[in-house]
Amino acid sequence: MTGVILFLVGVVTLAGIYAILAMILNLEAGWAGMWDLGLAGLVAVGGYVFIITTQTTHEDVVFAPGWPMWAGVVAGSLAGGIAALIIGIPSLRVRGEYFLITTLAFAEVIRQLSINLGTITRGTVGFNQFSRPFESLVSGSAYRWFLLAMVWVIVLLVYLLMRRLGHSPYGRLLRGFRDNDPVARSLGKHTNRHRIQTFVLAGLMYGAVAPLYVWFIRTVTPSLFTSEVTFVTWTALVIGGIASLRGPVLGAAILLVVTEAAALVQGSGEMAVVLASVRFIVLGLVLILVMRFRPEGLAKERDAFARASRRVEA
Amino acid sequence: MKPGLRQMVILAVIALVAAACGDAGGEADTTVGGDTTTSAGSEATTTAGDGATSTAGDGEEGPIKFGMLIGVTGDYAPYYDVSKAGADVAIAEINDAGGVLGRQVELVVVDNKSTVEGAVQGFSQIVDVEGVHVLGGPESDGAIANLQAIKDLQLPTICPACGTSELDEAGGDYIWRITGSDSDGGLIAAQFARDAGYTRVAMLVQNTEGASAPADVFKQVFTEIIGGEVVADVRFDPGQSSYQAQVDQAFADEPEVVYVGSGFEAGGIILTEWQRRGYGGGFLFSPDMVVPEIAALTEQGVEIGDGVARAAIAAYDTGSPAYESYAPRYEAITGEQPTPGLYDANQYDQYIILALAITAAGTTDGPAVAAEITELLNPPGTTVYSYADGVAAIEAGEDIDYHGASSSLDVNEFGNLSSPNFGEQNIVDGQWSQVATVELDPSLRP
Amino acid sequence: MTPADMQNIIFGLVTGSILAIATVGFSMIRQTEGFINIAHGQLLTLGAFLGYFFVATLEMNVFLAGLASMLLVGLFGVLLSIVVFRPVAKSGPLAQLFTSIGLAYLLFGLIRVVFGANVTFFPTGFGGRLDLGPVNVTVGEILIIVVAATVVGLLALFLTQTRLGTWIRATASNPELARLRGIPVNRVSYAVWFVASALAGLAGVMVGLIGNVHSELGWTQILIILAAAVLGGLGSIYGVLAAGLLLGLAMDLSALIIPTSYRTVVAFGVLILGLLLRPQGLFAAKGRREA
Incomplete structure (x- = not known):
C-alpha cells in the first residue's frame, strides 16, 4: 500500500501540473475564445530557457550562465511571453482556426529548433543532470512529497488568481468579446489588443510554470514537448468544463489519475500492446461521449458565472 | 477556498479507488509469491518509515524482484518479445539453480511506453509499487531520464542495449552498460x-x-x-x-x-x-x-x-560456453536463433549478473549489490559461464569473473564494456x- | 536552373500531388460541415492499411486495391458522419473539433489493435527509371501524378457539371442560404463525407506506396494537411490544391538551400509567412468572414 501511495504521489503531482496548464488554457481558450493548439511550444520555450540559464553540470554548450533558479524562472516566463507576442501579432488578426493552426505550427517549429540548435539545447540528448530547488534541504524520498506540495500550492494560487480574473471586469470583457457581444464592442474596447494582452499573459504563465514539469520529469529533451502535451491539456479542460472555474482542475485530476493509474491495473501482461491501444480507444471514446452528452463538461460555465450563460461556441 | 477543498476530497477518493484497483492488479500478477509479497513489502517500508528504502529494506521472505522497465509499447515495441524471451531464460536458469539466497526470483515487467514521460512514471511504478530490488531492460532515453533517480535510490541497474553517449562516463556506481556504445x-x-x-x-x-x-x-x-x-x-x-x-x-x-x-x-x-x-x-x-x-x-x-x-x-560471443548453453534455451522459446542487434543475449546476461551480485553480496541491499558488479565482471577470479557455476564458486569462497552469452563483459571504471x-x-x-x-x-x- | 533544382521539382510535384488530394477532402468537410476534422488523418492511415492488405494479402492489382480502399474508406466516412458527428452538429465547432480529436484517438487505437504497430512496405515495384535529359523520374511517380490529376479533374467536373456538385458548392459558400433554398442538406452531407473520405483513402494508399505503412502515419500527415489547408485559405478547392502543391515544392526545394533537417520547419515557416502576408489565405478569392 505504501508503494502504491508513493506511485500516486507522482501521478497526482503530474495531474497538478496539467491542472495548472489547463487553467491557463482556460483563460485564453475558455474565456478569451482563442483556441491555442501550441501551448506545448510555449511550455517548451519556458522549460528550455530555464534549464539553459540555470544548469551548470553540462559544459558542452555555448551558453551556460548558471543563473540562480529564481532568475531562470523569470527568464523562462519572459521568454514565454515574448514568444506569445511574436505568434500573437500575426495570427490574432484573424480569429478561430487560423490562430489554432498557427499555434500548432509554432509548437512544431519550436520542437524542431530545439532538436536542430544543438549547440545551446544539446539536441535530441537534452539536459539530464541538474539540481532542483531546495534539494539539499529535503532528502531524496521526501522530495517527492515536497514537489507534490509545491505543485498543488501553485495550483491553488493559480486557481485563486483565475477566480479573481474571471469575476473581474477584464474577465467579463474577454467573455464578451468571445461571444461577439455588441455591448462589449460598443464600449469601444480594442478587441485585438485585449486578445494579444491575454495571450501574452498566458505565455508568461506557461513559461513560469514550465520548470515544475522539468523538475518532475528530471530531464529536458525535445520529445517531452510534443503536441501530446497540448492534447492532454485540452482534453482535461474539455472534460472538466471549458470556461468554468473548477473544470480545468477537475478535468486534469480525473484524466491524469485515471489514465496513469490504469498502468497499475494492467500489470505486466503480454497483452500490453493491445492494452496500450485500448488506452487510446478509451481516451477517444470518453472525449466523444463527453462532447455528445455533456458538451459543457463536468463543471459548467454558467454555474461559475451566474450572469452569463452561453453554449460552447467560439 | 471551498471548491479547492472539494477537489482535494474528490482526488483523495479517486486515489483510494485507484489504489484498490492497483492492489488487485498486483496480486493477480504475483504468480510466484502470492499475496504475502505485498504485505511483507509494505510492512518493511512502514518500519523503515522512509519511502526510498522500499527497494533496499525488504522482508526476508517472498521472491526477490527483478525489474524490467522496457518499451512494451511504442517505438521499441518490436524489440519487446525477444527481450522478454532472453530475460525469461535467465530467470528460469536462476530459479532452477535454487534461486538467489534461497529465495525464488520474480521478473516484474513494466512498460515505459518508449517515451521519456512513460519512463519516469514507469520507474516510479516499478520501484514504489512493485518494489524491485534490481533493475534491467531500459533503453537509452529511459535510462537517461531516470539516471539521477537510479543513483539517488542506489538501485543496481544494468542497461542491456543503451548506446547513448551520455552513459560513456556516467556509470560504474549504480548503472552498467553491457553493450557497445554508440x-x-x-x-x-x-x-x-x-x-x-x-x-x-x-x-x-x-x-x-x-x-x-x-x-x-x-x-x-x-x-x-x-x-x-x-x-x-x-x-x-x-x-x-x-x-x-x-x-x-x-x-x-x-x-x-x-x-x-x-x-x-x-x-x-x-x-x-x-x-x-x-x-x-x-x-x-x-x-x-x-x-x-x-x-x-x-x-x-x-x-x-x-x-x-x-x-x-x-x-x-558465439564461442563462449555461456552462449552455447543459452542459445538452445532461447530457441526453445522463440523458435529463432539469438539475434545480435536485438540484444536478447544482453537481456539474459544482465539478470545473471544481478543474481550473482546479490549472491556475492549476501543481501539485496542496493549499495552492497552494486559494489560487487564491477568485480564479478572483471578478472581476476575463476571464470564462470553460468549462474550455477558462479554460485558454486562464490560459496567456495572464490572471486569470480563472469563471461556471458553476449561477450566476456569486462568493464571499465564507468561501467562500460572495455572491449x-x-x-x-x-x-x-x-x-x-x-x-x-x-x-x-x-x-x-x- | 541546375539539374538538382529540376530533380527536386519532380520530387516536390509527387509530394505536392498527394498532399493536394489529402487536403481537398479535409477542406471540403471544413467548408460544408463547418469544422476542422482532425480524424481525417486517421482515414489516411486506414486507407494505407486497407490498400496494403488488398495488395499484400489478397494479391490484388494495385489500382484495384486503391479503388477498393477509396470506396471502403468513403463509406466508412459516411458512417462516421452519421454515428459520430451528426449528434454533435448542434453543439458548435469546438464540440465538433474535439469530437474529431476523440475520434482520431479512437481510430488510431482500433487500427493498432487490428493491424498492429509494425512498419510495412508495399510489395509493389515502382517501374523503371526514365531519364529525361538532366532529370529522371520513375513510372510509378508519373502514375501518382497522373492519377492525382485525373482525380482532381473528375472532382472539378463533378462539382461543376452535376446537380449534386452544384448543391455542394452552394452549401459550401453559404450553408444557411442553401438550406433556405431547399437544397437536400442530408444528401449533400453524405456526398461530401463520401468524397472527402474516399480522397483521404486514396491519399493514404499513395503515401503508403511512396513511403511505408504504419499506424502513426495519420498524425504526421494531419499537421501538413492543416498547414496546406490554411495556406490555401480553407475556402476554394483550387486554392487548397495550389497550396498543397506549393507546400510540397517548398519542402523539397528548400533542400537545396538549407539543411534538410529543417524540412518541417520550412513547411510551417511558409505557412506563418503566408498568414503574415495574406491573413485570409494565399489563394482565397475574397476576404472571409471571421470564424
Whole structure:
C-alpha cells in the first residue's frame, strides 16, 4: 500500500501540473475564445530557457550562465511571453482556426529548433543532470512529497488568481468579446489588443510554470514537448468544463489519475500492446461521449458565472 | 477556498479507488509469491518509515524482484518479445539453480511506453509499487531520464542495449552498460570505411540521438583520424512519407559509399527510393538498421544483399560456453536463433549478473549489490559461464569473473564494456547474418 | 536552373500531388460541415492499411486495391458522419473539433489493435527509371501524378457539371442560404463525407506506396494537411490544391538551400509567412468572414 501511495504521489503531482496548464488554457481558450493548439511550444520555450540559464553540470554548450533558479524562472516566463507576442501579432488578426493552426505550427517549429540548435539545447540528448530547488534541504524520498506540495500550492494560487480574473471586469470583457457581444464592442474596447494582452499573459504563465514539469520529469529533451502535451491539456479542460472555474482542475485530476493509474491495473501482461491501444480507444471514446452528452463538461460555465450563460461556441 | 477543498476530497477518493484497483492488479500478477509479497513489502517500508528504502529494506521472505522497465509499447515495441524471451531464460536458469539466497526470483515487467514521460512514471511504478530490488531492460532515453533517480535510490541497474553517449562516463556506481556504445558504433563504422579503402563518403542521418551521436563520431574519426572526405552530410527528421530530396542530395556528389544512420522506419523508405532511382554504390548501416524489416526488403527487389549494405553491430560471443548453453534455451522459446542487434543475449546476461551480485553480496541491499558488479565482471577470479557455476564458486569462497552469452563483459571504471565484440553483418538470402568478427582498432579512438 | 533544382521539382510535384488530394477532402468537410476534422488523418492511415492488405494479402492489382480502399474508406466516412458527428452538429465547432480529436484517438487505437504497430512496405515495384535529359523520374511517380490529376479533374467536373456538385458548392459558400433554398442538406452531407473520405483513402494508399505503412502515419500527415489547408485559405478547392502543391515544392526545394533537417520547419515557416502576408489565405478569392 505504501508503494502504491508513493506511485500516486507522482501521478497526482503530474495531474497538478496539467491542472495548472489547463487553467491557463482556460483563460485564453475558455474565456478569451482563442483556441491555442501550441501551448506545448510555449511550455517548451519556458522549460528550455530555464534549464539553459540555470544548469551548470553540462559544459558542452555555448551558453551556460548558471543563473540562480529564481532568475531562470523569470527568464523562462519572459521568454514565454515574448514568444506569445511574436505568434500573437500575426495570427490574432484573424480569429478561430487560423490562430489554432498557427499555434500548432509554432509548437512544431519550436520542437524542431530545439532538436536542430544543438549547440545551446544539446539536441535530441537534452539536459539530464541538474539540481532542483531546495534539494539539499529535503532528502531524496521526501522530495517527492515536497514537489507534490509545491505543485498543488501553485495550483491553488493559480486557481485563486483565475477566480479573481474571471469575476473581474477584464474577465467579463474577454467573455464578451468571445461571444461577439455588441455591448462589449460598443464600449469601444480594442478587441485585438485585449486578445494579444491575454495571450501574452498566458505565455508568461506557461513559461513560469514550465520548470515544475522539468523538475518532475528530471530531464529536458525535445520529445517531452510534443503536441501530446497540448492534447492532454485540452482534453482535461474539455472534460472538466471549458470556461468554468473548477473544470480545468477537475478535468486534469480525473484524466491524469485515471489514465496513469490504469498502468497499475494492467500489470505486466503480454497483452500490453493491445492494452496500450485500448488506452487510446478509451481516451477517444470518453472525449466523444463527453462532447455528445455533456458538451459543457463536468463543471459548467454558467454555474461559475451566474450572469452569463452561453453554449460552447467560439 | 471551498471548491479547492472539494477537489482535494474528490482526488483523495479517486486515489483510494485507484489504489484498490492497483492492489488487485498486483496480486493477480504475483504468480510466484502470492499475496504475502505485498504485505511483507509494505510492512518493511512502514518500519523503515522512509519511502526510498522500499527497494533496499525488504522482508526476508517472498521472491526477490527483478525489474524490467522496457518499451512494451511504442517505438521499441518490436524489440519487446525477444527481450522478454532472453530475460525469461535467465530467470528460469536462476530459479532452477535454487534461486538467489534461497529465495525464488520474480521478473516484474513494466512498460515505459518508449517515451521519456512513460519512463519516469514507469520507474516510479516499478520501484514504489512493485518494489524491485534490481533493475534491467531500459533503453537509452529511459535510462537517461531516470539516471539521477537510479543513483539517488542506489538501485543496481544494468542497461542491456543503451548506446547513448551520455552513459560513456556516467556509470560504474549504480548503472552498467553491457553493450557497445554508440560512440564505439560510429568508430567501428569508420574502421570499416578505412579497411575497405573508401575515401569519399556521404552521410544520411536521422535527427534522433541514437542516430546522430554515432554519426558524429563516425564523421570525426573518418575525417580527422583516417583522413577521408565526407562529401555530403544530410540530416533529416523521421516520420515523413518521402525522403527523395535527401537521398538525391546524398548521392549528388557520387560518393563511394553512403553511411545510413537511421531507424528502420525512415531507413526502409530511403532504401526503396534508392532502388527506384538506381543510384548504385554501397551502404554502411548503423546498428538500428540491422533488423529483419530491412533484410526483408531484398525480397521486394531492393538490391542491398550480398555485401552492398554492410553493418557492424555488437556481436555475441558465439564461442563462449555461456552462449552455447543459452542459445538452445532461447530457441526453445522463440523458435529463432539469438539475434545480435536485438540484444536478447544482453537481456539474459544482465539478470545473471544481478543474481550473482546479490549472491556475492549476501543481501539485496542496493549499495552492497552494486559494489560487487564491477568485480564479478572483471578478472581476476575463476571464470564462470553460468549462474550455477558462479554460485558454486562464490560459496567456495572464490572471486569470480563472469563471461556471458553476449561477450566476456569486462568493464571499465564507468561501467562500460572495455572491449565490445563487433561482427560484420551482411544480408544473405533475405536475412542478416554475421560474416566476420571485427576487432575495434584502439588507435582510432579520438 | 541546375539539374538538382529540376530533380527536386519532380520530387516536390509527387509530394505536392498527394498532399493536394489529402487536403481537398479535409477542406471540403471544413467548408460544408463547418469544422476542422482532425480524424481525417486517421482515414489516411486506414486507407494505407486497407490498400496494403488488398495488395499484400489478397494479391490484388494495385489500382484495384486503391479503388477498393477509396470506396471502403468513403463509406466508412459516411458512417462516421452519421454515428459520430451528426449528434454533435448542434453543439458548435469546438464540440465538433474535439469530437474529431476523440475520434482520431479512437481510430488510431482500433487500427493498432487490428493491424498492429509494425512498419510495412508495399510489395509493389515502382517501374523503371526514365531519364529525361538532366532529370529522371520513375513510372510509378508519373502514375501518382497522373492519377492525382485525373482525380482532381473528375472532382472539378463533378462539382461543376452535376446537380449534386452544384448543391455542394452552394452549401459550401453559404450553408444557411442553401438550406433556405431547399437544397437536400442530408444528401449533400453524405456526398461530401463520401468524397472527402474516399480522397483521404486514396491519399493514404499513395503515401503508403511512396513511403511505408504504419499506424502513426495519420498524425504526421494531419499537421501538413492543416498547414496546406490554411495556406490555401480553407475556402476554394483550387486554392487548397495550389497550396498543397506549393507546400510540397517548398519542402523539397528548400533542400537545396538549407539543411534538410529543417524540412518541417520550412513547411510551417511558409505557412506563418503566408498568414503574415495574406491573413485570409494565399489563394482565397475574397476576404472571409471571421470564424
